[in-house]
Amino acid sequence: MESSSNEHIDYVFKVVLIGDCGVGKSSLLLRYSDDFFQESYLCTIGVDLRIRTISVDDKRVKLQMWDTAGQERFKTLCGHYYRGAEAIIIVFDVTSENSFSNVLRWYEEARQLSRQDTVLVLLGNKSDMADSRAVSTERAQSLAASLNIAYFESSAKLCDNVKETFTATTRKMMEAYQKHHRAHLPDDLTNSKSLHMSQPIKSSTSLNCFDCSIM
Amino acid sequence: MSVAECSSIRLSISSSVDGSSTDCSSVSEGIHTNEPPRVSHTSTTLQKLGVEELKELMLDLSNKVNQKNTQLVKCLRNRERHRNRAAKHFDMVTAIIQAWSTKSSADAKMKFTIEPPAGDANFAQWKDAITSLVRRPVGLPSHFRSSIWLSLATRYIKDLRIDWNKVLQFAFNDKCNPDDDALGAQIVKDLHRTGCSTFSGIENEEDRVILQRVLLGYARWNKVTGYCQGFNVLAAFILNVTNKNEADALKIMVYLVDHMLPKEYFAHNLRALTVDMAVFRTYLAMKLPKLSAHLTKLQQESCDDCNGGNVDLPLLMSSQCSGSSLCLLLVYQWLLC
Numbered sequence: 001m002e003s004s005s006n007e008h009i010d011y012v013f014k015v016v017l018i019g020d021c022g023v024g025k026s027s028l029l030l031r032y033s034d035d036f037f038q039e040s041y042l043c044t045i046g047v048d049l050r051i052r053t054i055s056v057d058d059k060r061v062k063l064q065m066w067d068t069a070g071q072e073r074f075k076t077l078c079g080h081y082y083r084g085a086e087a088i089i090i091v092f093d094v095t096s097e098n099s100f101s102n103v104l105r106w107y108e109e110a111r112q113l114s115r116q117d118t119v120l121v122l123l124g125n126k127s128d129m130a131d132s133r134a135v136s137t138e139r140a141q142s143l144a145a146s147l148n149i150a151y152f153e154s155s156a157k158l159c160d161n162v163k164e165t166f167t168a169t170t171r172k173m174m175e176a177y178q179k180h181h182r183a184h185l186p187d188d189l190t191n192s193k194s195l196h197m198s199q200p201i202k203s204s205t206s207l208n209c210f211d212c213s214i215m
Numbered sequence: 216m217s218v219a220e221c222s223s224i225r226l227s228i229s230s231s232v233d234g235s236s237t238d239c240s241s242v243s244e245g246i247h248t249n250e251p252p253r254v255s256h257t258s259t260t261l262q263k264l265g266v267e268e269l270k271e272l273m274l275d276l277s278n279k280v281n282q283k284n285t286q287l288v289k290c291l292r293n294r295e296r297h298r299n300r301a302a303k304h305f306d307m308v309t310a311i312i313q314a315w316s317t318k319s320s321a322d323a324k325m326k327f328t329i330e331p332p333a334g335d336a337n338f339a340q341w342k343d344a345i346t347s348l349v350r351r352p353v354g355l356p357s358h359f360r361s362s363i364w365l366s367l368a369t370r371y372i373k374d375l376r377i378d379w380n381k382v383l384q385f386a387f388n389d390k391c392n393p394d395d396d397a398l399g400a401q402i403v404k405d406l407h408r409t410g411c412s413t414f415s416g417i418e419n420e421e422d423r424v425i426l427q428r429v430l431l432g433y434a435r436w437n438k439v440t441g442y443c444q445g446f447n448v449l450a451a452f453i454l455n456v457t458n459k460n461e462a463d464a465l466k467i468m469v470y471l472v473d474h475m476l477p478k479e480y481f482a483h484n485l486r487a488l489t490v491d492m493a494v495f496r497t498y499l500a501m502k503l504p505k506l507s508a509h510l511t512k513l514q515q516e517s518c519d520d521c522n523g524g525n526v527d528l529p530l531l532m533s534s535q536c537s538g539s540s541l542c543l544l545l546v547y548q549w550l551l552c
Binding site for chain 1: 401404405407408409410415443444445447448481482483484485486488489
């Protein structure tokens, strides 16, 4: 599954994860990119990046996944990233009513700042915590349906449905891309430039500056 | 022997002397635990004694006083010797700092000590010396940080001419204020995510309570800035230096965020941070042109490549963003050492 250098890449997609503080955005990415879970050690300050290359329907896809800070005042800063994204995953915590009621605000901002062809997805995380669940699957599904976006439910902790969510989102991005660029296909995808992308960045690398912090 | 011990001896002597005529329960507070237990003299017990016994007692007490006096003099001499030695070391550090300096007239006046001397001019010279030391690659030795940061912060608070005790009362008030709920919820979410192991584990619940009080205290003090993600990291770091003293930590935090950093650095939409990123980017291009060019190239390729269109983002933006974190780290380091 993982990429080696010089390999052929068909698509490079940028995915941005947004949502309230503490819903598990970083944990989802950590699970997906490194298959690892830990209680968060440091809240995301600003923006973090993780990368993973996957195969979907015989295509090699490199996902650049941007992790954003959840606090309100970082929104302007993180909003810059929406425009470049092929997909925006709005994450909420199924045990937190509050994080669910904020989904609409996140959605509106994402719509406003992203491109027309950007895929939006709703993701309810912490599905393992059945006892303290506050938002039912049905409610979340009906909200997603009313916004005309897909809904997924996952548990970063138990590694439940994380990979599936990203794969399905990737498939949607590929569809959106093909729809948008039908005129230019297929040459665009295999031009030489796309090969450059795979070289400098190793798979699943965190560029979070705090990893090498002096503290 | 420390100053505290000296004063303890002094207390013991005065108690002994007083104790010869009046109640003497405090005599037992002597510093040497291996001394024989002291006898308590009261006017009733003394009245029962004969002249010879009283004389003997007098002699005994006066011997003890002499003994303590000798000890005290020894302590004072020791203290003087240590002070002189420290002063010599300070002079040496001052000389080194001046050798590093640009040798301007202000530089010549720099004088290093741990505690700031009294007087505005002296304080300024002391601060210059500390600043100069901090700018050296090694920075300030960590065991001096607590005292020096606190001196700087205390001075800043003093210049504000406010009743700091009242501020403390308000900041650490156990009662809830109207804004506390929203603030508290956000702070609690981040308490265990400080990147600092002493606050992260399950067993560090008590430390997290202190951290929460400092963060809430700051948010109450500065309502415009309130709580910004990242403050938890700062406050945890400061608390480690102040030995978990929350009042000192709050003072240093106020000094850092309100005074050292640009005005309202963490407030609103973090506009000041965006400026810092731009500055960082410029510096990067100036100081590390190869790295900067590499990032620009990656950015360009990413734009060309990425599935169509002029995507005005990632890598350079990411360099800006990590730049901002870096800047923040540098700023932490800058004040905090």
